[in-house]
Amino acid sequence: MSLASDFKAFILRGSVVDLAVGVVIGAAFTGVVTAFTKDILTPLIGIPGKLSAGDVIFTVNGSKFLIGDFINAIISFLMIAIVVFFFVVRPVNWLMSRKKTEVPVDPTTRECPYCLSSIPVNATRCAFCTSEVTPAQA
Numbered sequence: 001m002s003l004a005s006d007f008k009a010f011i012l013r014g015s016v017v018d019l020a021v022g023v024v025i026g027a028a029f030t031g032v033v034t035a036f037t038k039d040i041l042t043p044l045i046g047i048p049g050k051l052s053a054g055d056v057i058f059t060v061n062g063s064k065f066l067i068g069d070f071i072n073a074i075i076s077f078l079m080i081a082i083v084v085f086f087f088v089v090r091p092v093n094w095l096m097s098r099k100k101t102e103v104p105v106d107p108t109t110r111e112c113p114y115c116l117s118s119i120p121v122n123a124t125r126c127a128f129c130t131s132e133v134t135p136a137q138a
Contacts, residue, residue: 030080037076042068110136 010016038054046052054068109118115129121136 029083030076033079033083034072034076037079038072041075042072 042054043052046054052068054072056068056071058065058067108121110121111117112119112126112129112131112133114131114133115126117126117128119126119128119133123133124135125132
């Protein structure tokens with residue numbers, strides 16, 4: 001296969017396309033949450049006082065420390081984390097727990113009492129440690 005066809009197969013693979021869609025939607029969602037936090041939530045926090053929480057700044061030797069922007073970023077991060085946890089992680093975990101099935105025990109094998117390897121039920125010698133074992137009673 002040529003380099004171009006390998007690259008095309010890689011790009012058109014389902015997981016890569018799904019990842020790209022997830023990144024684009026995640027970026028758009030981040031923008032929405034950041035705007036909500038900066039334009040609606042932090043002004044609501046500042047209602048009891050005279051200053052919006054997003055406008056909190058202090059200066060040391062001419063250097064501005066934008067505490068309000070940092071608070072906005074923390075609130076945005078927490079909101080995104082909560083949404084992802086409740087709308088992605090928990091539903092996927094729930095679906096995975098429902099899909100789990102118990103693996104049936106294979107009745108044709110047993111463990112060697114000496115090396116704990118899996119050997120046939122009727123074996124008289126372990127193929128791994130070569131110890132003599134008594135055959136299992138049926």
